[in-house]
Amino acid sequence: MRALSLETFNAGKYFGGFCALDNVSLRVRAGSVHALLGENGAGKSTLVKGIVGYGPLDSGAILVDGREQHINTPRDAHRLHIGMVYQHFTVAPGLSVAENLVLSRDDLPWRIDWTAERERLAAFMARMPFRLDIARPVSHLAAGEKQKLEILKQLYLDRHFIILDEPTSVLTPQEADEVLGLLRDMARRGEVSILMITHKFREVRQYADDVTVLRKGRQVGSAAVAETPQEQLALWMMGQTDTRTVAGARPPVAANVPPRLEVDDVSIVGDKGTLAVTGLTLAVRPGEITGIAGISGNGQRELTEALLGQRKVHEGRIRINGKPYLASRREMQRERVYSLPEEPLRNACIAGMSVADNLALRNYDQAPLCRHGWFIDRRAIAGHARRLIDRFQVRPPEPGRPIGTLSGGNVQRAVLARELAEGVAVLIVSNPVFGLDFNSVALIHQRIVEARNQGAAVLLLSEDLDELLALSDRILVIHGGRICFATDGADADRAVLGHYMAGGTGNDA
Numbered sequence: 001m002r003a004l005s006l007e008t009f010n011a012g013k014y015f016g017g018f019c020a021l022d023n024v025s026l027r028v029r030a031g032s033v034h035a036l037l038g039e040n041g042a043g044k045s046t047l048v049k050g051i052v053g054y055g056p057l058d059s060g061a062i063l064v065d066g067r068e069q070h071i072n073t074p075r076d077a078h079r080l081h082i083g084m085v086y087q088h089f090t091v092a093p094g095l096s097v098a099e100n101l102v103l104s105r106d107d108l109p110w111r112i113d114w115t116a117e118r119e120r121l122a123a124f125m126a127r128m129p130f131r132l133d134i135a136r137p138v139s140h141l142a143a144g145e146k147q148k149l150e151i152l153k154q155l156y157l158d159r160h161f162i163i164l165d166e167p168t169s170v171l172t173p174q175e176a177d178e179v180l181g182l183l184r185d186m187a188r189r190g191e192v193s194i195l196m197i198t199h200k201f202r203e204v205r206q207y208a209d210d211v212t213v214l215r216k217g218r219q220v221g222s223a224a225v226a227e228t229p230q231e232q233l234a235l236w237m238m239g240q241t242d243t244r245t246v247a248g249a250r251p252p253v254a255a256n257v258p259p260r261l262e263v264d265d266v267s268i269v270g271d272k273g274t275l276a277v278t279g280l281t282l283a284v285r286p287g288e289i290t291g292i293a294g295i296s297g298n299g300q301r302e303l304t305e306a307l308l309g310q311r312k313v314h315e316g317r318i319r320i321n322g323k324p325y326l327a328s329r330r331e332m333q334r335e336r337v338y339s340l341p342e343e344p345l346r347n348a349c350i351a352g353m354s355v356a357d358n359l360a361l362r363n364y365d366q367a368p369l370c371r372h373g374w375f376i377d378r379r380a381i382a383g384h385a386r387r388l389i390d391r392f393q394v395r396p397p398e399p400g401r402p403i404g405t406l407s408g409g410n411v412q413r414a415v416l417a418r419e420l421a422e423g424v425a426v427l428i429v430s431n432p433v434f435g436l437d438f439n440s441v442a443l444i445h446q447r448i449v450e451a452r453n454q455g456a457a458v459l460l461l462s463e464d465l466d467e468l469l470a471l472s473d474r475i476l477v478i479h480g481g482r483i484c485f486a487t488d489g490a491d492a493d494r495a496v497l498g499h500y501m502a503g504g505t506g507n508d509a
Contacts, residue, residue: 003193004081004161005030005065006051012059013046020046022217023060028161028210030065031190033183035208035225036197037237039438042214044197048163051195052084053077064161078106083159085150087166091138097149098134101156124156129182142502143295144175151183155192164196168203170296173465173498180207199438200466201230213237237438251287251453253473258322259283260457261426266316268302268481275314276302277481284426284457289448291472291489292461295501299481300461301342304430307459308339310347320426333362336425340432340444344415351404355394356385358403359418384421392417393443409440416447424456431462445471465497479503 006028013021021043028034038044049055051062053074061068064080071077091100102108102117118134125131130148132141141149147167154162164183168176184207186192198204204211204225212222213236221228221236261284270276277299284290294300305311307318309327318325320335331337341347349358360369360381369380385399392413394406403411412432419427429448433441448471452458462468468475468489475492477485477500485500487493 002160003031003187003190005063005193006082006161006195007063008047008051008057008060009063010060011047011050011057011062013043013050013055014058020217021050021057024214024217024219025060026212026219026222028193028195030193031187032209033187033194033196033207035204035211036195036214037199037204037211037233038214039237042237043217044214045165046217047214048084048165048195048197051077052082052163075106078157078159081158081160082163083154083157083161084163085147085154085165085167087169089146089150089170091146091149091153093137093139095138096134097132097136097138097141100138100149101134101153104153104157121156125152128152128155129186130178142175143170144172144179147171147175147179151179159192161193161195164194164198166197166199168198168200169463172295172501173494174502175498176203177206183207201233202466204233205230234438250449253285253288257285257287260286260321261459262317262319262322263303263307264317264319266303266306266318267314268299268306268311269314270299270302275481277306279316280478280481280483282459282476282483284459286425286455286457287452288473289452289458289460289471289489291468291475292459292478293465293468293475293497293501294461294463294478296463298478300430300463300478302481303478304339304341304428304461307337307428308341336423337428338362338419338424338426339428340412340416340419340430340448341428342431342434344411345404345408348415349403349411352402354400355389355403355406355414356381356399359385359388359399359414359421362418362421388417388421389414392447409436412436412444413440416444420447420451424451424454427451427456427458429458429460429462431464432460433467434464465494468492469494477501 008024008026010023010025011021012023024047036044046055050057051071053071053076056072062071069080098118098121101121102112121134125134132145132149167179180203183194187194196208208225211225211228213220213233215237263280263282266277266280267275268277292300302311306313307327320337325331345351363369364376369384370376382399389397389399394410394413394417403414432444448458460471469492472489475487475489476483477497479501
């Protein structure tokens with residue numbers, strides 16, 4: 001294998017009259033790891049789709065090892081030994097590792113000689129920096145092993161230039177460090193070149209040699225990572241000096257205050273009819289953010305749905321302010337329980353309704369939005385919406401616009417505006433900034449901390465360990481539907497959290 005260099009020269013892409021890429025020139029050195037940063041809508045996906053042939057560029061050129069190449073289809077990219085590992089797995093879970101690898105080839109014969117293919121795969125695995133049992137079903141692989149299989153697939157297909165799209169979003173910290181470390185070592189040996197889309201500054205600083213930043217379709221910076229402060233990267237990305245963080249004055253959690261939210265020995269049945277949550281117990285006090293860390297699929301979604309009345313509790317009890325809580329709309333209004341759920345367009349909004357009407361869903365039947373117990377005041381709803389849109393910086397500031405036409409970050413801002421418009425006693429938050437740009441992340445984190453500082457009990461379920469470490473007063477780890485570890489946020493250790501997230505115990509920590 002031999003690493004390839006790749007350059008784009010004045011790359012341009014238009015969608016109607018909208019310019020998605022404006023003369024972007026990127027240079028990835030052979031045998032290097034190059035990070036590509038930018039907020040949502042910056043043009044990252046458009047650029048890499050042009051490189052792999054899924055969205056050919058409208059202007060400019062692509063050079064591979066110094067020679068201009070025309071990439072109009074994925075086959076053109078494959079011929080040039082360019083491949084991509086996507087954010088979400090593309091493997092077939094019902095097949096074995098061997099079957100996934102062999103069936104990914106473009107040159108399959110009409111009849112497969114599996115004896116010869118297994119011999120070929122065994123020889124291939126012997127050369128790889130990480131290995132998998134080729135006979136093992138993919139459905140039995142952990143998330144980190146599936147990510148390794150996605151990368152092995154590209155190496156098996158003889159790709160010498162590999163694009164990684166948010167490669168660690170489903171991995172524990174240990175798995176992320178292992179995978180990125182092995183790829184970095186392969187690049188340094190000159191076996192492969194890596195272009196990595198990421199939003200994690202830690203990954204850029206630890207594993208990338210060079211970095212390029214896009215903003216609004218334009219290239220605003222490109223430099224060696226070792227020579228570029230993190231503050232400069234943030235400035236390039238956001239186009240302003242306001243690199244807001246959640247640090248600052250945070251009142252200590254009051255000692256000896258009764259919990260406001262209590263989950264006592266709760267079990268919840270999942271979609272498959274088996275228990276997704278088993279005997280789970282936790283408590284959140286006023287003025288506290290309790291974070292729940294865990295790899296996706298360990299009961300977080302079912303717990304969130306039970307707390308919000310979308311799924312029944314099989315066993316156990318939930319209490320708010322010491323009183324039984326069944327998550328009815330009346331109880332949520334009375335006890336001031338609010339939420340910021342994952343995928344807000346699916347779980348918290350009605351896409352075809354206006355922003356104003358969505359902002360009124362919580363209290364459309366209460367004064368001042370409703371008069372005489374039955375008359376909905378449209379003028380009051382519009383004024384209510386304008387105030388929240390301004391306060392939470394929802395863009396565009398158009399109350400009558402269908403909320404489904406807004407960007408993901410602005411939908412989340414609108415939901416946050418609705419849920420935090422009044423005094424909050426309990427706030428349930430699930431993956432609140434997944435896929436959002438840095439400005440939206442900063443604003444949403446700021447609002448969550450403000451709710452905490454004003455006395456709300458906040459339960460934060462997140463698959464982003466950096467988010468939990470930045471926000472949480474306490475961190476609990478969930479694995480297999482149970483809480484298996486707890487620590488104060490100030491004392492939390494990334495490696496220890498990752499150990500328990502992967503199913504480790506105190507005996508082998």
